[in-house]
Amino acid sequence: MSSNRPPLAIRMHPADNVAIIANDGGLPAGTVMPAGAAQGLVLRDKVPQGHKVALCDLAAGQAILRYNVPVGYAKQAIAAGSWVHERLLEIPAARELQDLPMATVKPPLLDALQGYTFEGYVNADGSVGTRNLLAITTTVQCVAGVVQLAVERIERELLPLYPHVDGVVGLEHSYGCGVAIDAPGAEIPIRTLRHISLNPNFGGEVMVVSLGCEKLQPDRLLPPGSFPIQDIRDEAKALDNVCLQDDAHVGFMSMLDGIVARAQTHLERLNARRRQTVPASALVVGVQCGGSDAFSGVTANPAVGYMADLVVRAGGTVMFSENTEVRDAVEQLTSRAATPAVAQDIVRELGWYDQYLERGRVDRSANTTPGNKAGGLSNIAEKAMGSIIKSGSAAIASVLPPGEKLKADQKGLVFAATPASDFICGTLQLAAGMNVHVFTTGRGTPYGLQACPVIKVATRSDLARRWHDLMDLNAGRIAEGEITIEEGGWELFRMLLAVASGHKTWAEHWKLHNALVLFNPAPIT
Ligand code: CA
Numbered sequence: 001m002s003s004n005r006p007p008l009a010i011r012m013h014p015a016d017n018v019a020i021i022a023n024d025g026g027l028p029a030g031t032v033m034p035a036g037a038a039q040g041l042v043l044r045d046k047v048p049q050g051h052k053v054a055l056c057d058l059a060a061g062q063a064i065l066r067y068n069v070p071v072g073y074a075k076q077a078i079a080a081g082s083w084v085h086e087r088l089l090e091i092p093a094a095r096e097l098q099d100l101p102m103a104t105v106k107p108p109l110l111d112a113l114q115g116y117t118f119e120g121y122v123n124a125d126g127s128v129g130t131r132n133l134l135a136i137t138t139t140v141q142c143v144a145g146v147v148q149l150a151v152e153r154i155e156r157e158l159l160p161l162y163p164h165v166d167g168v169v170g171l172e173h174s175y176g177c178g179v180a181i182d183a184p185g186a187e188i189p190i191r192t193l194r195h196i197s198l199n200p201n202f203g204g205e206v207m208v209v210s211l212g213c214e215k216l217q218p219d220r221l222l223p224p225g226s227f228p229i230q231d232i233r234d235e236a237k238a239l240d241n242v243c244l245q246d247d248a249h250v251g252f253m254s255m256l257d258g259i260v261a262r263a264q265t266h267l268e269r270l271n272a273r274r275r276q277t278v279p280a281s282a283l284v285v286g287v288q289c290g291g292s293d294a295f296s297g298v299t300a301n302p303a304v305g306y307m308a309d310l311v312v313r314a315g316g317t318v319m320f321s322e323n324t325e326v327r328d329a330v331e332q333l334t335s336r337a338a339t340p341a342v343a344q345d346i347v348r349e350l351g352w353y354d355q356y357l358e359r360g361r362v363d364r365s366a367n368t369t370p371g372n373k374a375g376g377l378s379n380i381a382e383k384a385m386g387s388i389i390k391s392g393s394a395a396i397a398s399v400l401p402p403g404e405k406l407k408a409d410q411k412g413l414v415f416a417a418t419p420a421s422d423f424i425c426g427t428l429q430l431a432a433g434m435n436v437h438v439f440t441t442g443r444g445t446p447y448g449l450q451a452c453p454v455i456k457v458a459t460r461s462d463l464a465r466r467w468h469d470l471m472d473l474n475a476g477r478i479a480e481g482e483i484t485i486e487e488g489g490w491e492l493f494r495m496l497l498a499v500a501s502g503h504k505t506w507a508e509h510w511k512l513h514n515a516l517v518l519f520n521p522a523p524i525t
Contacts, residue, residue, distance in 0.1 A: 019052070056080050137206060285318045296440055297385060299459045299479050300457045329388045469509075
C-alpha cells in the first residue's frame with residue numbers, strides 16, 4: 001500500500017484488541033485513524049508496517065487477541081494507540097497434548113466443484129504428472145559430482161532429440177553413507193528418497209546411480225516391489241542401476257557414458273508421452289509459507305485457504321504441513337479432524353515432534369526468525385494462527401508421517417507432518433507425491449524446486465512490485481481492498497490449473513531451484 005493511501009489498520013476478528021498497520025513504511029505517531037475497526041484512534045507511537053497497534057487500553061497480564069486467539073499476554077499496561085511489539089508480550093504456553101477436543105467440529109460439507117480440468121501426464125499407476133521429467137536417483141552423496149556432469153551432458157546432447165521431455169533432474173542429497181542407517185528415525189530419509197523417485201512428475205521411469213560401497217545400497221533404497229509403475233510393464237523388473245565401482249568401468253568416461261546410455265532408454269519412453277485432459281481431482285497440491293510477515297495471515301494465506309477448499313471441492317488433494325507452525329493451533333486441528341482416529345494421528349505426529357525438539361533442548365518457539373519479527377510477527381503463537389489459515393475450512397481427512405507417500409485414495413485435506421524449514425518441507429511434500437506447490441511469502445524468498453512447479457504468492461504489494469519477476473501472484477491487493485479473499489482464491493485456483501497444464505512459473509522461467517534437503521532425525525557417524 002503506497003504511503004499516500006489513507007491510514008489503514010486491519011483487524012482479523014471483531015473480538016481482537018489489536019490490529020495491524022497496512023500502510024507501506026508504517027504510520028507516524030499522532031496519526032488519526034480515519035475509518036474501520038480503529039476509527040478515531042490516535043497512534044501514540046510510530047508503528048511499522050505489519051506491526052500491531054492496541055485498539056484499547058490493555059492491562060498488565062491481559063491477553064492480546066488476534067484471530068480471536070491469545071497471541072501473548074501484556075507484560076505491562078499498554079495504552080490505546082501504542083505499538084504492541086514483541087518485547088511487550090509474554091508468549092502463551094503451548095497447549096498440552098492431553099484432553100484435546102477430538103473431531104468435535106463438523107465443518108459444513110463443501111459443495112462438489114465440477115467441470116474443472118487440466119492437461120497432465122497420466123502415469124501407469126493412475127497418478128498424474130504436471131511436468132515430464134527424467135529423474136536420476138542417487139544412493140549417496142559420493143556420486144553427486146558424476147551425476148551432475150552426466151546431467152549436463154544429457155541436457156546438451158540428448159534433450160534436443162526429445163522435445164517432449166521437460167528436463168532432467170539429478171536427485172542429489174547429503175545422505176547414503178556416514179550415517180547410522182539402522183538407528184530409530186533413519187527410515188525417514190530413506191523412505192523420503194524412495195518416494196521422491198516415484199513422484200508423479202517423473203513418469204515412473206526410475207533409474208539409479210550408486211557408488212558400490214555405501215551403506216544405502218540400491219536394493220535397500222528401492223526394494224523389489226517398491227517401484228510399482230515399472231513393475232506394471234512386462235519388461236525386466238530389475239532396478240536400472242549404474243554402479244560406479246562396477247569392474248566394467250575403466251576410466252571416468254566409461255561411467256559418464258554408462259549413465260547417458262541408460263538415460264536414453266528412459267527418455268525415449270518419456271518423449272512418447274503427451275498431455276491429456278484430466279479432472280482437477282488429480283491435483284496434489286502442497287502448501288507452505290516461508291519468510292512470513294504479519295500480512296501472511298491476512299492476505300496470502302487466507303487466499304491459499306480459499307484455494308485449498310476449491311481443490312478439496314474438486315476432489316483433489318491438498319497437503320498442509322510445518323509442525324512448529326501448527327503446534328500452537330493444535331486444538332483447532334484436532335477438533336477439525338474428520339474422525340477421532342485422524343485427531344489421534346495429529347496428536348501422535350505433533351507429540352513425536354515435541355520430543356524431537358526436546359532432545360535438542362528447544363521448543364516450537366525456536367521457529368521464528370529475525371525477519372518474521374521485523375515483519376510484525378511477535379512470536380510463534382501469532383505466526384501459527386496466520387499459518388494454519390492455509391489449510392482452508394475442510395475437515396482434515398488424514399495424516400501423513402514424514403517421508404511417506406500418499407495412497408491413491410488419500411484425497412481431500414491432508415496434514416503432512418513435516419518440519420517448517422522451507423527446503424525440508426518441500427522435499428517431504430515431493431516424497432508425498434505433490435505435483436504443484438503453492439508458497440506464500442511476505443519478506444520474499446526466491447525459493448523453487450526442480451521436480452515440481454512452485455507458485456509463489458506475495459503477501460504485500462510492495463514486495464510484488466519489487467520482485468515483479470519472481471512472484472507469481474500478488475495477494476497484497478486483498479489488504480488494499482482491490483480484490484476479496486474469495487477472488488484471490490479463485491485466481492490462485494485458475495493459476496494452479498494453468499501451471500499444472502504446463503504454464504511456467506517465474507522460478508521455472510529463471511531455472512531457480514533449491515537443493516533437496518532430507519529430514520534426518522537419526523545420528524551421523
Ligand atoms: Ca516453511
